[in-house]
Amino acid sequence: MSEILSEIQNVLEQRKSADPETSYTAQLFHKGEDKILKKVIEEAGEVLMASKDGGGEHLIYETADLWFHNMILLAHHGLRVEDVLAELARRQGLSGLVEKASRAEK
Numbered sequence: 001m002s003e004i005l006s007e008i009q010n011v012l013e014q015r016k017s018a019d020p021e022t023s024y025t026a027q028l029f030h031k032g033e034d035k036i037l038k039k040v041i042e043e044a045g046e047v048l049m050a051s052k053d054g055g056g057e058h059l060i061y062e063t064a065d066l067w068f069h070n071m072i073l074l075a076h077h078g079l080r081v082e083d084v085l086a087e088l089a090r091r092q093g094l095s096g097l098v099e100k101a102s103r104a105e106k
């Protein structure tokens with residue numbers, strides 16, 4: 001896994017028990033799931049707007065916000081980035097169209 005994702009994830013784990021007065025992340029954990037979900041949706045909307053504005057640096061910035069808040073949501077549920085990467089690895093080489101067709105057969 002990318003070193004930066006790993007480092008951020010370690011910080012997130014530490015922030016679960018940190019003082020909300022001193023950390024944005026600790027504030028979100030303290031406010032709980034609904035606030036974290038609200039941020040994920042808000043950041044997804046900002047990604048949409050950045051794309052419609054032409055992408056570029058703005059899209060990179062908003063995508064970083066979205067990924068970061070999604071990592072907080074995973075951590076809230078006791079999940080890790082490695083879990084998502086493992087799922088992506090499992091799907092590697094499996095065409096999305098083939099996977100969709102296999103679901104339709106069930």
Ligand SMILES: N=c1c2ncn([C@@H]3O[C@H](COP(=O)(O)OP(=O)(O)OP(=O)(O)O)[C@@H](O)[C@H]3O)c2ncn1[C@@H]1O[C@H](COP(=O)(O)O)[C@@H](O)[C@H]1O
Nearest residue numbers: 008011012015022023024025026027039042064065068069
């Ligand atoms: N990568 C990030 C990161 N990306 C975005 N953000 C924050 O996420 C927020 C983005 O949401 P908005 O723009 O809507 O900001 P806002 O208006 O302050 O948010 P609301 O009041 O609306 O909730 C901003 O406050 C950003 O500073 C981040 N805050 C922290 N990190 C990482 O997390 C680490 C720990 O941060 P703290 O827990 O704050 O020490 C940092 O060292 C960084 O590595």
